[in-house]
Amino acid sequence: MHFSYFILVGFVNLCEICHQLLVNNWRNIPWGDKEEIKKNLQFVMDYQPHNAELQHLRVLLYGPAGSGKSSFINSVDSVLQGRMAGRALADATSHESYTKEYRTYKIQKGGPKTYYPFAFSDIMGLEKETNRGVGVEDIKLAMMGHVKDGYKFNPHSTLSKDDKEYNKTPALHDRVHVLVCVVSASTLNILSAESMKKMRDVRLAASDMGIPQLAILTKIDEACPEVKTDIRNVYKSKYLKQQNYHSEIDTDDDIDILILSALRQIINFGEDFVSNLDFRPTCCGIKSCFTV
Incomplete structure (x- = not known):
C-alpha cells in the first residue's frame, strides 16, 4: 500500500471519491525526465534564505490523527538522501495520534551536522473529542514559536508561560513560516x-x-483506483495530485518528481512570507515579530 498526497493552495470541500479520469492532464509533469528531477533537486540544494536572520524555514504539519504527517517528512527525507528514510515514526493503521511530542526534523545535507535550510515540525494529531489530541491553542503557540522541541502535548491543558518548554523569546527560525494541513482521503x-x-x-x-498555507491529501490511492494502478494518472484525476513514499524499499523517479515539486512550492511560499516580514507592521518594532 502506498501513501499518496496532494497539494493545494488553499482548501477545498471534496464530497465524493473519484473513479473517473479526465482526458488530459490538468498539470503537465515530465514523467521519467531525469533532467527535470535534477533541476528540482538542484533548486532545493541551492536554496538559501534571503533573510540573514533566518537559520531555516520552519514548516509546521498539522491535521487529524493518522493522516500521514510523519510519512510526508520521511518522504522528503528519502528523496533528498537518495534512499529510504524513516526517522519520523509513523503509524499507518491507528486513528489515534502516534506523535505525542513537538518534534523538529532537519534533513542532513552532505556531511554530519550540515542541514538543508528548512525544517519540518511534527505535532500530535487533532481528534474530534475535546479532551483528545493536540489543542488548537498549542498549535497557535507553536506557530508563534513559543513551543520548544520535546514538549509533550497534553490534551487536557495548554502550554503556559511558566512551563519549561515555553519559549519566551522566540527567534525568527522558531516561528512557523509555512503551515501545511495534512488530511487522509480515506477519512475526509x-x-x-x-x-x-x-x-x-x-x-x-x-x-x-499572515502565514501561507497548503493542504496535503494523503492516501489518495485508496480514494482513486486509477491512481493506485498507475501513479501517472494522478494529474488526470479530478482532484488527486501527488504520491508519497510509505512501503517502498527504493526511491522511484515518478514519486521523486512529485515530492520535489511539492517541496519547491513549500520553499517558495516560505521564502515569500519571510521576505514580506520586512514590510509588515509589528507590535514591538521587531521585524521578525508577528502575533495573533
Missing part, C-alpha cells in the same frame, strides 16, 4: 464537525499571522 468525507472546527480555527489563526 467522514471528518467530524468538531475536527473540522479545530482545523478551521487553526487556519484562521494562521491567516491572522
Whole structure:
C-alpha cells in the first residue's frame, strides 16, 4: 500500500471519491525526465534564505490523527538522501495520534551536522473529542514559536508561560513560516464537525499571522483506483495530485518528481512570507515579530 498526497493552495470541500479520469492532464509533469528531477533537486540544494536572520524555514504539519504527517517528512527525507528514510515514526493503521511530542526534523545535507535550510515540525494529531489530541491553542503557540522541541502535548491543558518548554523569546527560525494541513482521503468525507472546527480555527489563526498555507491529501490511492494502478494518472484525476513514499524499499523517479515539486512550492511560499516580514507592521518594532 502506498501513501499518496496532494497539494493545494488553499482548501477545498471534496464530497465524493473519484473513479473517473479526465482526458488530459490538468498539470503537465515530465514523467521519467531525469533532467527535470535534477533541476528540482538542484533548486532545493541551492536554496538559501534571503533573510540573514533566518537559520531555516520552519514548516509546521498539522491535521487529524493518522493522516500521514510523519510519512510526508520521511518522504522528503528519502528523496533528498537518495534512499529510504524513516526517522519520523509513523503509524499507518491507528486513528489515534502516534506523535505525542513537538518534534523538529532537519534533513542532513552532505556531511554530519550540515542541514538543508528548512525544517519540518511534527505535532500530535487533532481528534474530534475535546479532551483528545493536540489543542488548537498549542498549535497557535507553536506557530508563534513559543513551543520548544520535546514538549509533550497534553490534551487536557495548554502550554503556559511558566512551563519549561515555553519559549519566551522566540527567534525568527522558531516561528512557523509555512503551515501545511495534512488530511487522509480515506477519512475526509467522514471528518467530524468538531475536527473540522479545530482545523478551521487553526487556519484562521494562521491567516491572522499572515502565514501561507497548503493542504496535503494523503492516501489518495485508496480514494482513486486509477491512481493506485498507475501513479501517472494522478494529474488526470479530478482532484488527486501527488504520491508519497510509505512501503517502498527504493526511491522511484515518478514519486521523486512529485515530492520535489511539492517541496519547491513549500520553499517558495516560505521564502515569500519571510521576505514580506520586512514590510509588515509589528507590535514591538521587531521585524521578525508577528502575533495573533
